[in-house]
Amino acid sequence: MYLPPSYDQGQEAYPVAYVHDGGNLFMDCLNYLEHLYAAYKLSGVILVGVESANRNDEYTPWPAEELIKTWPNFGGKGPAYVQELADVIKPYIDENYRTLPEREHTAVIGGSFGGLISLFALYWRPEVFGNGGLISASFWYEGVLAYVQEHPLPSTVRVFMSIGKNEGIYKQNIQKNMVPYTMKAHQWFQSALPDGELLLAVDPEGTHDPLFMARQFPEALSWLFERRGRKVHETDHGEGENKPHQIQGTFSFLRNSERTGRQYRISVAEPMAPPPEEGYPVLYMLDANASFGTFAEAVRLQTRRPRGHEPAIIVGIGYDSPDAMVTPDRFIDYTEPADQDKMPVRPDGSSWPENGGAEEFLHFISEQLKPEIERMYSIHRKRQSLLGHSLGGFFALYAMMTRTELFQQYIAASPSIWWNDQALYGHLDRWLASRQASHEPLEPVGCMICVGSEEKENMLDGARAMAKVLSEHQEHVDVHYFEVEGEGHVSLLPAIVSPILRYVSGHRKP
Numbered sequence: 001m002y003l004p005p006s007y008d009q010g011q012e013a014y015p016v017a018y019v020h021d022g023g024n025l026f027m028d029c030l031n032y033l034e035h036l037y038a039a040y041k042l043s044g045v046i047l048v049g050v051e052s053a054n055r056n057d058e059y060t061p062w063p064a065e066e067l068i069k070t071w072p073n074f075g076g077k078g079p080a081y082v083q084e085l086a087d088v089i090k091p092y093i094d095e096n097y098r099t100l101p102e103r104e105h106t107a108v109i110g111g112s113f114g115g116l117i118s119l120f121a122l123y124w125r126p127e128v129f130g131n132g133g134l135i136s137a138s139f140w141y142e143g144v145l146a147y148v149q150e151h152p153l154p155s156t157v158r159v160f161m162s163i164g165k166n167e168g169i170y171k172q173n174i175q176k177n178m179v180p181y182t183m184k185a186h187q188w189f190q191s192a193l194p195d196g197e198l199l200l201a202v203d204p205e206g207t208h209d210p211l212f213m214a215r216q217f218p219e220a221l222s223w224l225f226e227r228r229g230r231k232v233h234e235t236d237h238g239e240g241e242n243k244p245h246q247i248q249g250t251f252s253f254l255r256n257s258e259r260t261g262r263q264y265r266i267s268v269a270e271p272m273a274p275p276p277e278e279g280y281p282v283l284y285m286l287d288a289n290a291s292f293g294t295f296a297e298a299v300r301l302q303t304r305r306p307r308g309h310e311p312a313i314i315v316g317i318g319y320d321s322p323d324a325m326v327t328p329d330r331f332i333d334y335t336e337p338a339d340q341d342k343m344p345v346r347p348d349g350s351s352w353p354e355n356g357g358a359e360e361f362l363h364f365i366s367e368q369l370k371p372e373i374e375r376m377y378s379i380h381r382k383r384q385s386l387l388g389h390s391l392g393g394f395f396a397l398y399a400m401m402t403r404t405e406l407f408q409q410y411i412a413a414s415p416s417i418w419w420n421d422q423a424l425y426g427h428l429d430r431w432l433a434s435r436q437a438s439h440e441p442l443e444p445v446g447c448m449i450c451v452g453s454e455e456k457e458n459m460l461d462g463a464r465a466m467a468k469v470l471s472e473h474q475e476h477v478d479v480h481y482f483e484v485e486g487e488g489h490v491s492l493l494p495a496i497v498s499p500i501l502r503y504v505s506g507h508r509k510p
Helices: 021-027 030-038 078-096 113-124 144-150 174-192 210-224 288-302 327-333 358-376 391-402 424-436 457-471 497-504
Strands: 016-019 046-049 106-111 131-135 158-164 198-203 250-256 263-269 280-285 313-318 379-389 409-413 445-452 477-484
Touching (some): 016 021, 016 078, 021 030, 021 106, 021 210, 030 210, 046 078, 078 113, 106 210, 113 131, 131 210, 144 174, 158 174, 174 198, 198 210, 263 288, 263 358, 280 288, 280 358, 280 497, 288 313, 288 497, 313 358, 327 391, 358 379, 379 391, 391 424, 409 497, 445 457, 445 497
Parallel strands (some): 016 046, 016 106, 158 198, 280 313, 280 379, 409 445, 445 477
């Protein structure tokens, strides 16, 4: 048992979290919990550690063969364990301690198999347990993923999930599916639970170890018991104040290019509905530091049932930086090498930054990022789009002309056609020639070009000219061009979010 510091200071009743494996999750971070209480960052919760005689029996929902042949099989005694937890242990705690006994104030939390049995406690006894902490839960267990798909979670429960991106990567058995199975379960939970009642935390460096599970426990505890309408203790000092805003259904992780070592922060906005039969459309967008949040919140709102667009995934490619525009990195990743003699003079007279890494960046997207996203989600392989703005718009057109097969739609907002003395036109000539020489019929590639009416003349002229040339080859490129009245170079992107989302969702006309 762990009683919060304020327990002996009054007569308040407290919510309760039942924690499997004898409460190791909170015992491993007890000093940190004490710090959170002292700093008024955590409100009072009674923690009950419940020891198991045999976790391979009591934390498994049904019998199954052991993964190691010399060990006993899994016993599948989870139903009896949950029944004892709900009907014997909880009543004892409620009788002997000042608890809030209602389901909305009661959680069951565990790691690995403990996370698995926490899930089934929500399925089997939702009238008792209203909150579940599924920390590195063993969704790989035989039959669990099929059960989750066929049985929607009760809509009355609240769920915290966490997973480390490196869990299972060195396994050769079914445990290698720790991450993709967790992601699939999360998608199905999203369709069953109301907004705000599900949170997925992804640790980009996490492995399947007590170290990383203990890191997630305080976050699980804090999130599960917030916004439940409970009276705030005087010692809480304003629970919920000064918390950073989080966009529901999003997470991020770091990835390094295997060839260059360059680091990227990848942000993902997951759909709130199961995938269509052919999979989710997906939009890969550059400059995620600047506008991922805008697109993530827009797609979350505009795909709401029953009249919203088809659900889609947003994948933002950015940098681990607080800056909205990470200028040095953008020049490297979004451009082909420039001939300095052909480049215009910069306004401040300085030299152009290091540039020319577009090919390596394309390799990272095609060989690392896209395969990873396609392992995590069911993706519509013929509905994938790339969005870039400014230099990113140059990159989007460059990718269309040099690696056409990567995406089916390319979106260039305010593209920097001027880069390297308009070298894109050389790529365009070679691209058209190769397509015209093809002996197989080729589907036209989708291309959207847009620009703000208040942008500099060279930006407007460049976008108009490129769109005009592309429109002369509609058998190879289905181009859509439009200008947004009253918008400049920076203000353009928020103004075109909705047309882009319609385009990505299958409406070619913006």
